[in-house]
Amino acid sequence: MSPMAQSAPASGAPEPGALQPLLPSDPSQLAGYRLLGRLGAGGMGVVYLGRTANGELAAVKVTHAEQADQADFRARFRREVEAARRVVSPWAVPVLGADPDAPEPWMATAFVPGPSLGEAVRGHGPLPERSVSILGGAVARALAAVHTAGLVHRDVKPGNILLAVDGPRLIDFGIARATGETGLTSTDMVVGTPGFLAPEQAEARADEIGPAADVFALGCLLAFAATGRPPFGSGSMDALLYRTVHDEPDLAGVPDGLLDLVRQCLAKRPAERPTAEEVAARLTEDAPGAAADWLPAPVVTTIAARSAAMLALPAIDATAPGIDPAAAQKPSRRGFLLLGAAAAVLAAGGGAYALIDARRDDDTQGDGKAPAPKRNTWAIGLLADLSGPAKEIGQAQERGARLAVEQFNALHKGKPFTLELKVSDDRGDRGGALAAARRLTTDPSVVAVLGPTSDDTGQAALPAFEEAGLPLLTVSAGYNMLALRAAPSPPNTTVLRAIPNHIMAGTYLAWTATLLPQIRRPGVLQERTDDQYSWQYTGGVRFGFKYAGITPHFRVVPGRATDYRKIIGEMIDAGIDAYVHCGVRSTAVRAARALKELGFTGPKFTGQHVFGSAFLEEAGAAAEGWFVCAPVVDPVARAADAKQKPADHKAVQDFLTAHRKRYGTDPAFYTGESFDVVNMVTSWLFTSAAKGPLSRKGLWQALRAQSYTGAMGGYQFDDHGELKGVGTFVYGVENGAYKAIGAAPSSPANKKA
Template identity: 45%
Template sequence: MEPLRGADPARIAGYRLLRRLGAGGMGVVYLARSGGGSLAAVKVIRGAYAHDAGFRARFRREVETAGRVVSPWVVPLLDADPDAESPWLATAFVPGPSLAEAVEECGPLPQDSVRFLGGRLAEALAAVHGAGLVHRDVKPGNVLLAVDGPRMIDFGIARMPEDTALTASGMVVGSPGFLSPEQAQGRGREIGPASDVFSLGCLLAYAVTGERPFGRGSAADALVRTVHDEPDLDGVPETLLPLLRACLAKDPGSRPTVTEVRESLQGDGDGEGGGRLPETLTGLIARRSTAVLALPDVEATEVSGAPAEADTVHSAEEPPQDSTRRRFLVLGSAAGVLAAGGSAAWWTSQRPGRTPAQGGGTRLPRLVVAVHADLTGDRKTAGRAQENGVRLAVEHVNSRTGRGFELALQVHDDAGSPARAVRIARKLDADDRVRAVIGPTTDACARAVRAAYQRALLPMVSVSVGLDDVSPHQHRVYAATRPSDTGLAAPVVAHLVRTARARRTVLIDDAAEGDFSWTFCAGVDEAVRSPQRTTVRRRLAAEDDSADVFRALAESVTGWDADAVVFAGGYARAAQLARALRSAGYSGARLATQRALDPRFLGSAGEAAEGWVFAATFLDPTGVTAAKSFVTAYRQRFDASPPWYSAEAYDATLFVARAMTALGASRAERGAIVGRLRETDYQGITKRLRYNTSSYVYADAMYLFRASGGRFHCLGEYREATA
């Protein structure tokens, strides 16, 4: 809601205007209170259109259409005057978000909630079709979420199927991405109830996955995909797939009726006590309803001509008892249910008893980020580097003038234990103050907690994790700020081809590294092998750690006359191989990945480490111009040069802070941050962080290191280092 502006009227007929709810090219929608105290949404047409006879006739048709539809799941028309100087209509006010807002801020709805939603919307459309109409614009923005169920709104383009006003050939009416193929092609005379069923299928797919089934992008692209492509239903639960595929059939005659949709959704146990809303969404609805409680009292609305400045607005936190009681009584059916305790099944939270934290006084709101890292286990060096990078980022955010919130930090150590990581995830899930998590440090811990963070809609922004098997549709909360491990094949191939100019390469697949090693070697093999270049693959069993095994492996390299070796294992076995190759007299190129890029490799391999080249997804910030200020601040704060992963963690935190800032403190809930991260384009000191249509991308975030003189030296971004 926004305050009224100077040019806004104080009243429309018997309605006292309180706030602006929205504005478009055609008019303005106000929140108003009737003389009897009930709330309403009043839509007022702009003067420029009011003088257009054709537009006034269309508006009159909208009023007539809205008045014909009677359903508990359709927002009812209360009053209207299409012949007034400024035509207007009033509908009941629902103090809840639209489905579009809910999914954007809180993420996809659980399957049970979607079943309940779909069943009620099918009922609403049955009433629309029963009145001889077609809605024509069923989309998330036209569905409001109330405490007892959804409400369908906006009959501005609803028409009878045979109405010629909107059936001109080639005219596209509706919202691209949620309209039917016949609407997309402007086949007006074919638009009937089945078109609303198609749109309902798009809406339900969006509600359960958070993604539009025909993708995002321009309206033209969406129209083309709607007509020619099959819908993308990845992430839709198996039990919903048959129904949604039927709803999204290209042929209108192949789609179910709205009655069949409702029966299908109730057939798997939805019933009247069906789906529950996630707690983040119930909190959003509660905040909207609480804001309504702070509106002017009933008595103020009954003073004819009273200026808006005369209204008495009390704090929602400490309202006078009498006025609070009056407001609860006049909020209308939706907020009234909330006031009575939120008894509707789909309103009830799965974990009752927790309420959103409230700030007070003039202090800035506090938004908490948590570091979830290995601080005492095998990867403690990386984990501590990440913790320090996050600390510097938090201090940087809090030093800015004009910021809208204070960033606070929690630190949790899983010691590299997946079981301990799960306990931490549960703890963070239960702490409503935590808005995002930076971490964990290891792949194993990330796999253990990603489902828990997904259920909590808690953003999980990883710095050093390289999982390859994470679907961005199923795990929306997971934001990896580095390429996956298999992406490391690219810098290795670049070095082999451009720098080493290798002709005969041995690829050593280390079974101890699991699927990564096989996939990585396969990727390098496919990219390198050509008529001019030959490759051969060797497999090192997970249990083979004896000196004899590595000696035989090194002899096979020299015996084949190889000029390059690529090893996909960790630091300990890489050191064994390095010593064996040195003893066998091998002097060609030797490459590995960041799994072996560890100071312990240098100590174990000794002189045999000299010349090894490593592909990595982190850099040495001390050699990066853009990171100069960070390096200075790190040295001042921690009395040491910044280690690997510290700068990447710094960027990851500022990436999250950018999303929070864009939302504003009041809207920076967990689910909203998840959605905003996908819309945030952040140029950090290490890389550019952004999301394309299907995943996070980091074209400039892979580097090469060389072991020399008992140290690792960063050669730079791999494309520049191999140019």
């Protein structure tokens, strides 16, 4: 597959959403717009809500100055402005102003207070058939205007469709291209969003990318709106690109009245797809004008709430031209309405008020005349799944973090500051993870955060930490892109990963298997329930076996597969002498039962997403003899290891004693690592407090550079924030329990290549 660029620099900010407070570093004015808050932010820039002197609201996209200095950037941004201005349609957001030549190029478009299609579906579920039909007709008409202007949008996706009471709006022409134009983008670069691009885009066939590519994306969009999921699934970029080119779409749940049209839009060959005009003609029902009944009630409520929030924004500046300053200060009915709306906003979610108030307290005593008193309480944040699917891990992390904070306060009573633990439960829900993260990142007392529990919530929450410059330390999220960023994205200065990423963990698992010299033909199953994890883990396993000179038998199955007896039977017939499961717990249970039923006697291996008590309970006797690699140490086994250095032995024994005293039980897996990581932060804070005022600025770099030894072992990080060393540990299932075997090897035991 070709290299991937998900969006051009001008389109780096994510979809505009609910209004967030301005940061201290944000400007208050830009080119005649008073900036009122943030609608979104990313590595390439920020989208602000702005208002002109006459009260007109706009979404103002501002790019970072360092992006503007990159080759081709201004040409791309200028092209985005020109493309957006060429499109004339009631269903495309118009450009109100722009300056591609400014030190930080900007563009203002009309503000739509509603959510994006993606946000609406994630928050409220799929749309009914009538809503999808009206949505499709309006977007098709917008695309017809794009194509009439001689352009191809090339990034039609749920985040680029905003929902308003009078119909949807198409936004973002950052990677739009004139038909037949190939300049400014490498011919071998895939441009667009995986899962919402055409096969010709997925294979970077530049000469074939035309209006039909937008129609294919429209088909993906309609399927998503109707079912709540993309028709080619989710997961890694390579997997999505492969499925887009080779697999048939999953259209289960698309209403019968739309099914044929969606299928035609998703034809693999561009010539077999209808035009945007033909799609619009077939979706004959007009958009609803001023009525809001084209959308489900919960979505309308969201639009209404955001519209009401606009009423609660600050009044137009009294010094603006044409406004009488005296008159502006007189009470009015609008003033009372604004007061009521503001109260409603604060009642619904006081995070914005809390941040503004806390920012004032950091700078003054409230009257603007004197510095605020020095802060004597700081906080460690915990972002974890405490009540969702991974609550076993999240609750263990909370115990470890709380124990570390309590220990710090007990040891340093009366010292420069006291520590608190502030907890935010993301419930394992990707849709709510960003809001859960912002409860911590907007709190100025929080200096660093332990979390997240899972990959999905980590990806969703990451923008909040990047915007705030707040370190995020994880002991359980192994998705590689949380720390390793592909160019042209800015390098990671946010995440410290205290475990191996999934690719390296898969490599260590393969090298663990080579400790058994009889293995010559391992079978490797990649199942796609969590495609992102399984694809990365399989990639590591593939590399590990290749480096050892071993050729496995690979099999890939969809996540919905249930007949594991047949799947495993075919692998056994192919001559496998070991089994490696790259997938989640539920499918590992199926595989374990099938292997037992079929009498397979070879060794069986799996990784992090299977490790835990649930696998033992659900697989029962079929789990016996499995080897499971996980990024955690058994603290009881570590305490019993007489080979440790005396200081290390004392550290783990003290941890066990403290945990037993505090909680009355031995610590669960992931508790010790959380205890260590929080102690790593607090030890740096205590040392630094003696040198001057504490600040979270520069903390990531300071933590990354240090070497720390805790109860569970040592922690060092490379320049990317990735853990140095192996960090993967092997467990065997024996008599229904995990038995610690030791650390995974750092190289294959029987290397042949």
